[in-house]
Amino acid sequence: MSRRRFYLAAAVCLFFSPVRPDEDCPPSCMCARDSGTVTCRDGGESEVPAGIPDWTSTLILRGNNISTLPPAVFSANGTELGLTTLSLSYNGIQAIEPYAFLGLPRLHLLDLSHNRLVSVSPRAFHGLLQLRSLYLNCSLAPAGAAQLSDALGAQSLYSLHRLELAGNRLTSIPLLALDSYNLHTLVLTNNSIETVGEENVSGLYLQSRMRVYLSLNPFRCTCELEAFYYWLKNSSQCPDASRLLCSEPESKRGVPLEKLRGEDLDCTNENLEAVSYVFLGIVLALIGVVFLMVLYLNREGIKRWLNNIREACRDQMEVYHYRYEQDSDPRLANVAV
Numbered sequence: 001m002s003r004r005r006f007y008l009a010a011a012v013c014l015f016f017s018p019v020r021p022d023e024d025c026p027p028s029c030m031c032a033r034d035s036g037t038v039t040c041r042d043g044g045e046s047e048v049p050a051g052i053p054d055w056t057s058t059l060i061l062r063g064n065n066i067s068t069l070p071p072a073v074f075s076a077n078g079t080e081l082g083l084t085t086l087s088l089s090y091n092g093i094q095a096i097e098p099y100a101f102l103g104l105p106r107l108h109l110l111d112l113s114h115n116r117l118v119s120v121s122p123r124a125f126h127g128l129l130q131l132r133s134l135y136l137n138c139s140l141a142p143a144g145a146a147q148l149s150d151a152l153g154a155q156s157l158y159s160l161h162r163l164e165l166a167g168n169r170l171t172s173i174p175l176l177a178l179d180s181y182n183l184h185t186l187v188l189t190n191n192s193i194e195t196v197g198e199e200n201v202s203g204l205y206l207q208s209r210m211r212v213y214l215s216l217n218p219f220r221c222t223c224e225l226e227a228f229y230y231w232l233k234n235s236s237q238c239p240d241a242s243r244l245l246c247s248e249p250e251s252k253r254g255v256p257l258e259k260l261r262g263e264d265l266d267c268t269n270e271n272l273e274a275v276s277y278v279f280l281g282i283v284l285a286l287i288g289v290v291f292l293m294v295l296y297l298n299r300e301g302i303k304r305w306l307n308n309i310r311e312a313c314r315d316q317m318e319v320y321h322y323r324y325e326q327d328s329d330p331r332l333a334n335v336a337v
């Protein structure tokens, strides 16, 4: 009897809750209370909408025109929101100010992809104690990229497991110095990493739990890359290792790094070559010096020799002169006739 009444009440609730107009949904957004999702898309808004309902667990703010995330922008009242997923992609965000995400202690996933970050405060991610995934693909201008390691190293992202930094024109592997990290996955595909030096490779060995994705980078396959090559071969930390390709030198363009042989990247070969060029240079220089010495020591003899040549020339000229005069005489005679 009471159970039936309970079912009835539940049915009434189910029936009425979606129908009831959601008086607390911000005007430019769509609210789906049953899934806890609020979506504000392509509105051209220049600010984060006010009055995000407190039942929201997923907030999708995408395709707006938000240039700055000011402090505590998601908890303007000083109240905490129970958000677990926050997507802020394609908003043209340029600056993240200190404590911007304050009041979101349960946030698990933050997607900041496809923005234009120029300025990221060292305290930008403060308070995100449970953040596990941070997406920043195609989002960092060079200035923003330079500030990233400070922002991520500020002792706040204790739970960060996955960091995606694809498509940011990064030239080196960031964050290797931060060994207090719990990162399991670092995605660096589609960047501008040409080489990974030996110190960076030892950083990679130290973070043995971390998986690093590196395809679509323009690797320069010279002997500088040797340590990295062996890391690829025997650490199994790079899940997409088979898709890493050389883009330089010309002769190795498009060749998978894994298909290279150890000798191709052996620095001693290259050093030998360099040494032989240096040696050749020294020999040529020595020959030059010897030649100049011979000239110098022999300068008296050379002077004499030059004089002799001059004499010889003069004699020759005189002979010509004499002949010319002899030849011209008959012509003069003809003219006279």
Ligand SMILES: *[C@@H]1O[C@H](CO)[C@@H](O)[C@H](O)[C@H]1NC(C)=O
Pocket (backbone or CB within 6 Å): 050, 051, 052, 075, 076, 077
């Ligand atoms: C601020 O708090 C009031 C009442 O507590 C609430 O109605 C309002 O939606 C909140 N605004 C924001 C931006 O959270």
Ligand SMILES: *[C@@H]1O[C@H](CO)[C@@H](O)[C@H](O)[C@H]1NC(C)=O
Pocket (backbone or CB within 6 Å): 044, 046, 065, 067
């Ligand atoms: C974005 O906002 C700026 C001013 O903050 C404005 O100049 C620009 O036209 C806006 N762009 C769009 C696409 O709304």
Ligand SMILES: *[C@@H]1O[C@H](CO)[C@@H](O)[C@H](O)[C@H]1NC(C)=O
Pocket (backbone or CB within 6 Å): 089, 111, 113, 135, 137, 164, 166, 187, 189
């Ligand atoms: C980039 O970010 C999106 C989330 O916006 C994610 O789904 C995707 O896997 C990321 N990585 C790459 C390489 O695009």
Ligand SMILES: *[C@@H]1O[C@H](CO)[C@@H](O)[C@H](O)[C@H]1NC(C)=O
Pocket (backbone or CB within 6 Å): 138, 166, 167, 168, 169, 190, 216
């Ligand atoms: C690589 O990143 C650039 C942005 O830096 C993006 O425009 C391009 O689509 C990306 N390419 C791939 C294959 O993901």
Ligand SMILES: *[C@@H]1O[C@H](CO)[C@@H](O)[C@H](O)[C@H]1NC(C)=O
Pocket (backbone or CB within 6 Å): 172, 176, 177, 197, 199, 200, 203
């Ligand atoms: C990685 O390499 C860069 C440049 O070669 C260097 O500045 C940086 O300190 C290295 N990082 C680590 C952790 O070794």
Ligand SMILES: *[C@@H]1O[C@H](CO)[C@@H](O)[C@H](O)[C@H]1NC(C)=O
Pocket (backbone or CB within 6 Å): 230, 231, 233, 234
């Ligand atoms: C990786 O392989 C190279 C060559 O086979 C070897 O010299 C090196 O000691 C190996 N490193 C590790 C950490 O296993």
